Amino acid sequence: MTLKLVDRLRPACIPVDTQAGPATPLREVRPGLLVKFECDNPGGSHKVRAARFIVRHAIANGNIVPGQTTVIEKTGGNFGFGLAIACHTHGVGVELAVGLGFSAVKRRCLELFGVRLIGLEMLERGATPREVVEWHLLHAEERERSYFYTDQFRNAANVAAHEFETGPEITAQLKAWPQVKKLTFVACAGTGASLVGITKALQSAGYAVAVVLVEPQGCDSRNGIFTDHKLEGMAVGVTPPFLDWSLIDDIRTVSFEEVVETRKVFARTSGFLAGNTAAACLYVANALARGATDDHKILSILYDHGLWYVR
Template sequence: MTLRLAEPIARHSIASDHPVQLATPLLEVHPGLLLKFESDNPGGSHKVRAARFIVRSAIASGDIVPGHTTVIEKTGGNFGFGLALACQAHNVPVELAVGLEFSAVKRRCLELFGARLIGLDMLERGATPREVVEWHLEQANELERHYFYTDQFHNPASVAAHELETGPEIAMQLKAWPEVKKLTFVSCAGTGASLTGIATALKHAGYAVDVVLVEPQGCDSRNGIFTSHKLEGMSVGVVPPFLDWNLINEVRTVSHEEAMETRQTLARTLGFIAGNTAAACLTVAHTLARSASCEHKVLSLMYDHGLWYLR
């Protein structure tokens, strides 16, 4: 299969007036199915965008003082990579509470990226990552830390990152398909920031956008119903705080087995290993692409690569 590729674009950093290369590829991986390869970002996922935006905004406001402040967060990994990268250039240390159920490979790589993993003894005794962060914030004086809690589930800069950067970037790349007028955006939601930001930006760019929310089998985020599942990064146990439900046209559920079958097919046919949430979304997107046309494409994200999740 020949992939159709949108040209990368240069955009401007929030921190400077010099253009930097931020674009990740947009590929037509199957007739009618466009895939934004966020796995090509530094840090390997779309989460680096929100982390970068939050850190720069906090430095600009004085909430983070380089050389003095330590950033702290609870994360399953991807947002942590983004924080480690965003903070490194500003001499800002990062401390992360990562649940033991998340990929051991991610935990090792977070340390390689320069993050300090905290609260392991607390987590082994049954504490949650949130409780680890709360304890460290309460003990900041004793620990001789001046913490800034990025709090990705309550920080609106997460949405702004995707509404002001990712969404417009996709709209720019869609010029490679000038006939497209309508998009079906197939997405999942952890915080809901990327779905809301991207969908809003694409609508503002003049596209008719239908949004299909993908959830693990047995989950219903709108009504706060969650089951244990292996699709890390989606339906994470809380109603997505930034998800604009007015954007959602349809909800579809996917089993772990279906997602893994899609991941295997993508790897064998195109040579890309999708992360679990990307594979779940692609399961739905591939089906919907059968009704795509020149004017109507299905769009989804390669949130991260699947190497983290191999056991």
């Protein structure tokens, strides 16, 4: 079902090269391990691509009318910054329900990016961000709003962003390693959109791809088992809606202590402070890189920077 939706989205989402910003770097951070620095996107993560695709697609479909529509979403994270940037370009307002668990710095930064935070009182009384969004959609008329709910967990343009932009960007960059024929892609999943979109693009370009899904210790997204954890963005409490489980070859869990240690070592050896989900993937990717060869490399994603997560 997802595939068909994505196919329908394709004409509205390409040509890719006129829409994407400059490519984020693909670096061989240690022999055998290639890392895509998605943290270098505007807004600081891969989610800006998803936001851009979703917003542009909605404008093309007439679901967002610049000057009239307000975008609404529940997020505390990177997708919110992406929406702020994508909507600002088109003069579209953004209202976000941000869970109180997210850092005050993030909330303040979202406001700096032009976002209006909604539902604080509801959240303080115990409502979930989803309930805040639902309440606002229900009361749109009296609040004189015409809302478009971007709904990143159900919007197939989220996958299209990575299948037709991030993925092709990686395959173009892989030409710098012409001997590579096989990739082990180490990734995590929130919505599952980046994992699936990038994998499909790699496969379409002719690479043999094995996918390793990284999960926080105690979580089993496939079976809907989630614990509280600090790896914001992955294993978010729902089975990733876009994840095609037939693509997954292996699942590895990582403890928070392993994430913290990996982030520290990576910072000291590379000069880059990785976010928590990136560090979790790096932990697994580092171990696998020991078995890499000239024609078989490990690929992972540096989803965002680590500064948010330093306590």
